[in-house]
Amino acid sequence: MKTTNKISVITLGCSKNTVDSERLLNQLRVNDFNITDDAGKADTIIINTCGFIEAAKQESINTILDAVTLKQEGKLKKVIVAGCLSQRYKKELIKEIPGVDNYFGTEDYDNILKELGGKLKHNLLGERLVSKPSHTAYLKISEGCDHPCSFCAIPLMRGKHVSRPIEDLVKETEFLAAAGTKELVIIAQDTTDYGKDIYDRKNISYLLNKLSEVDGIEWIRIMYAYPSKFPDDLIDVIAGNPKVCKYIDIPLQHISDDVLKSMRRGVTAKRTKELINKLRERVPGIAIRTTFIVGYPNETQKDFNELCGFVEEFKFDRVGTFTFSMEENTTSFILGDPVSEKVKLERKNTLMEIQKEISLGKNNELVGKELMVMIDGIEGSFYVGRSYRDAPEVDGEVLIPLNGHGLQEGNFSLVRINDYTEYDLYGKVIHRGRI
Numbered sequence: 001m002k003t004t005n006k007i008s009v010i011t012l013g014c015s016k017n018t019v020d021s022e023r024l025l026n027q028l029r030v031n032d033f034n035i036t037d038d039a040g041k042a043d044t045i046i047i048n049t050c051g052f053i054e055a056a057k058q059e060s061i062n063t064i065l066d067a068v069t070l071k072q073e074g075k076l077k078k079v080i081v082a083g084c085l086s087q088r089y090k091k092e093l094i095k096e097i098p099g100v101d102n103y104f105g106t107e108d109y110d111n112i113l114k115e116l117g118g119k120l121k122h123n124l125l126g127e128r129l130v131s132k133p134s135h136t137a138y139l140k141i142s143e144g145c146d147h148p149c150s151f152c153a154i155p156l157m158r159g160k161h162v163s164r165p166i167e168d169l170v171k172e173t174e175f176l177a178a179a180g181t182k183e184l185v186i187i188a189q190d191t192t193d194y195g196k197d198i199y200d201r202k203n204i205s206y207l208l209n210k211l212s213e214v215d216g217i218e219w220i221r222i223m224y225a226y227p228s229k230f231p232d233d234l235i236d237v238i239a240g241n242p243k244v245c246k247y248i249d250i251p252l253q254h255i256s257d258d259v260l261k262s263m264r265r266g267v268t269a270k271r272t273k274e275l276i277n278k279l280r281e282r283v284p285g286i287a288i289r290t291t292f293i294v295g296y297p298n299e300t301q302k303d304f305n306e307l308c309g310f311v312e313e314f315k316f317d318r319v320g321t322f323t324f325s326m327e328e329n330t331t332s333f334i335l336g337d338p339v340s341e342k343v344k345l346e347r348k349n350t351l352m353e354i355q356k357e358i359s360l361g362k363n364n365e366l367v368g369k370e371l372m373v374m375i376d377g378i379e380g381s382f383y384v385g386r387s388y389r390d391a392p393e394v395d396g397e398v399l400i401p402l403n404g405h406g407l408q409e410g411n412f413s414l415v416r417i418n419d420y421t422e423y424d425l426y427g428k429v430i431h432r433g434r435i
Helices: 015-030 055-070 084-096 107-115 152-160 166-178 204-212 232-240 257-262 269-282 301-316 330-334 342-367
Strands: 006-011 044-049 078-083 138-139 183-185 221-222 242-249 287-293 318-323 369-379 384-385 398-401 412-420 424-430
Touching: 015 044, 015 107, 015 138, 015 183, 044 055, 044 084, 044 330, 044 369, 044 398, 055 078, 055 084, 078 107, 107 287, 138 166, 152 166, 166 204, 204 221, 204 232, 204 342, 232 242, 232 269, 257 330, 269 287, 269 301, 287 342, 318 342, 318 384, 342 412, 369 398, 369 424
Parallel strands: 006 044, 044 078, 138 183, 183 221, 221 242, 242 287, 287 318, 398 424
Antiparallel strands: 369 384, 369 412, 384 398, 412 424
16 A cells, blocks of 8 residues: 555535545545545545535534544544535635645545645546445536526536536446446536537437446436426437436426526426426326425515425425525625525425325325336345435335345346335335346
8 A cells, every 4th residue: 555544535415526536536546545434444534525505514614623623632644625615615714724734626636646645547537436335326427507596606616517528428337337337327517408518519318328328227317407498309318218217306496486587597487387297298107306495585475385386286206495595606695594594494394294295195106016126235124225216315215125035236126016104115026137
């Protein structure tokens, strides 16, 4: 080993950060550094931070402070901070938390390696040390965002939209497949904008078809699709390509025209509803996930009631809800934060109670149905898996009693659903392997 010191990478925030950490970990590996998954056994900790909303920023700051305390107690030799928070607030962090050895921004692999005495291997940037379970991997197809959403600080941290060339993504997918990946989860700040900067058109559909040709890849799942100017040919790919899951994550954020306009989302309630209806008409059985923001500065009770009615009417398969976070240097900052935290939380809870009942109803409809399930592992007395309806980490799961089946992580089984809770399904294996 280049050093006897053990290095651990702590990843906070979203799946995009996970990919960044996996790339960094592979660079540490090929530089012959000693890597450990257990931060408690590390001599050097690299913290890949999130700076998206207030809660994420606070988690990042607390993690940094904890690491600095360990260093002061002599339990750590080095603390390095990277990622979105230090990209956005480097000067402030240096001043407020001087115990950190160095701060770096997003994807600053070269300088991080130099700090540790290593060297960036440019030809290996498409390779990653994939997190467990390795049969599922995120594929980040672009970086940054061109949308002017008033509440979002991502362009301040990640910059403008930059697509990765198709040949690089295919090569990375081949690397992942060779390492055992069967499910690709497509991520970006906006996956539907892919290609517009390097191919002069949105090219997500062509990319998905090329990725589906890679041997070993069996599921491709699309996340973070922007509702404005949604590519029509993407619907055809979801409907017609057997490797592309009939699943789409579209963060809608709201439905009130007044709120959408202030949010600068570039879409109206009418166009949003037309898109959802079109997806369901052309892709029967599609699972639609979305997220909403409640407590936005100009959200009235009437606007919130409209949002509740929309969720009740359209019955999404998956819903996530966030309370508005006031972020400096965003265009919504001048609006202040007039909706109290109490009201925000009440609205969030109300919306999630509505979704809970919808989810119960949808899961009830699946009893007696058969679903192809990918096994993620074992928890207690159950195999834990996911169907095409379930993205990793954010959606529900399918639980299967162990019963001596001997199912393998990463393999598929046909499962008949026989019970359910609000968000999870229970089932029995009726056929091992794909049909």
